[in-house]
Amino acid sequence: METSRETGKLNGSNKLTTQYCLPSERLLEGKLQFGDSNPGSQLEELPSWFNLELARKGQKFARERLYGVFYAHLIALFYLLAQRDARKILYYTQKSHTPELALKRYLATLLQVKLWYDSDISDDLSCPFFTSLSTVRKIHHGMGQRVQAQHPDFSKPVIEEPTEDDEDSSQPRGKLWEAFKADLESSDLAQDILPLEENPSGFYYFSQYDMTSTQWSFVALPIMYSQKLGMYDVTDEELEGFVHLWAIISHTLGLEPHYNICLVPDLESFKAHANWIYENQYLPGFFDVNYESEVMWCALAEGVSHIFPFLNVENLLLQTLEDFIVAPSQNFRRKIGWITVYRRLFQKAIVEPLLNFKWFQQYCNNYVRETIAKVTESRMGLNSSNDVEISQRAYYY
Numbered sequence: 001m002e003t004s005r006e007t008g009k010l011n012g013s014n015k016l017t018t019q020y021c022l023p024s025e026r027l028l029e030g031k032l033q034f035g036d037s038n039p040g041s042q043l044e045e046l047p048s049w050f051n052l053e054l055a056r057k058g059q060k061f062a063r064e065r066l067y068g069v070f071y072a073h074l075i076a077l078f079y080l081l082a083q084r085d086a087r088k089i090l091y092y093t094q095k096s097h098t099p100e101l102a103l104k105r106y107l108a109t110l111l112q113v114k115l116w117y118d119s120d121i122s123d124d125l126s127c128p129f130f131t132s133l134s135t136v137r138k139i140h141h142g143m144g145q146r147v148q149a150q151h152p153d154f155s156k157p158v159i160e161e162p163t164e165d166d167e168d169s170s171q172p173r174g175k176l177w178e179a180f181k182a183d184l185e186s187s188d189l190a191q192d193i194l195p196l197e198e199n200p201s202g203f204y205y206f207s208q209y210d211m212t213s214t215q216w217s218f219v220a221l222p223i224m225y226s227q228k229l230g231m232y233d234v235t236d237e238e239l240e241g242f243v244h245l246w247a248i249i250s251h252t253l254g255l256e257p258h259y260n261i262c263l264v265p266d267l268e269s270f271k272a273h274a275n276w277i278y279e280n281q282y283l284p285g286f287f288d289v290n291y292e293s294e295v296m297w298c299a300l301a302e303g304v305s306h307i308f309p310f311l312n313v314e315n316l317l318l319q320t321l322e323d324f325i326v327a328p329s330q331n332f333r334r335k336i337g338w339i340t341v342y343r344r345l346f347q348k349a350i351v352e353p354l355l356n357f358k359w360f361q362q363y364c365n366n367y368v369r370e371t372i373a374k375v376t377e378s379r380m381g382l383n384s385s386n387d388v389e390i391s392q393r394a395y396y397y
């Protein structure tokens, strides 16, 4: 007899699951709980809400829209680096503050994420999909311990901000940031940063809320801004699949159901959570940007320009201001170079309209795939399509 697991409908429907996630305002309670309640461990059994068919739809969506989905991950990383807690941990682990380091770190992350989209998910917990997640869970566990040992005092900066006299061309350019901040100030964005409770334990751990917030950074933008990311004619069914896939990924990494914004009954509920986090945490976070964020933004933009060649930090900031935050940009535009203006025009007038066509989307998907394959081979000596090897590989350890 065919079991419900074989049909991939463990929750008995082809829709999202029932409501497990707390109301948005209560997500902050997760700030006081460990990000992984059972650190470094493996998933022992699939949750009752696991829906194979829906998860596979999510994978198919991500593969068919790979360019847009990866671009969304990049923009979201830009948002993430403005966030105090996230940038601190990434900064303190000291592996993304130069372009070369940033390229390797983000490529390593991209390889695992690509595997979660490419490698067929099954209910066998030893398949590469789940092996990769278990590898990442172990990386997270080791990371907390190392950071604690190396930096017992999180209030001390790792790199001192240079004075005006030492400013060199590889460092963030002061006037650019001043203009970016001036434009933000003149927008009508709320500036109040969430009153995130300080971790009272005295030692470093990442919390359930940090997990929720990082989950947001992977899953929210393709849903909130599919058109702006060049993903046209997206159906609710595709997006529900993507949300469900991320419910599984986050669960397997140790996110508890109460804080999993993907464990909701429908797309509207997901969007409500995503908007709440966006408006209360991510957007106000831009007013808290400091030298660490600037260093890491520059490194990110230059590092990933090996994968998205038209990128530079001016471009990323301009696009974030104009297309996503939707704030005025007149101060910033006065400080950027002609290459950025030209690239922006090219993106708006040529790339975005062309993305309406399936053949061009396909071209961009193939381009990104081939570039990732080449860079992975040259920088890491790995075959990016070898799921078994990638899934077991913790790049840094």
Ligand code: HEM
Pocket: 035, 085, 086, 089, 090, 093, 095, 105, 108, 109, 110, 112, 113, 136, 139, 140, 143, 206, 207, 210, 211, 214, 215, 218, 249, 250, 253, 393, 394, 395, 396
């Ligand atoms: C849904 C949530 C999350 C996902 C999907 C995720 C994904 C990943 C992936 C794929 C890697 C592996 C990169 C490699 O192979 O080197 C990674 C590493 C890492 N993650 Fe996460 N992560 C999540 C949550 C978090 C949180 C909450 C933090 C901390 C606040 C965090 C901090 C790190 C750090 C520091 C590393 C890299 C270690 C290093 O390079 O030193 N992650 N994560």
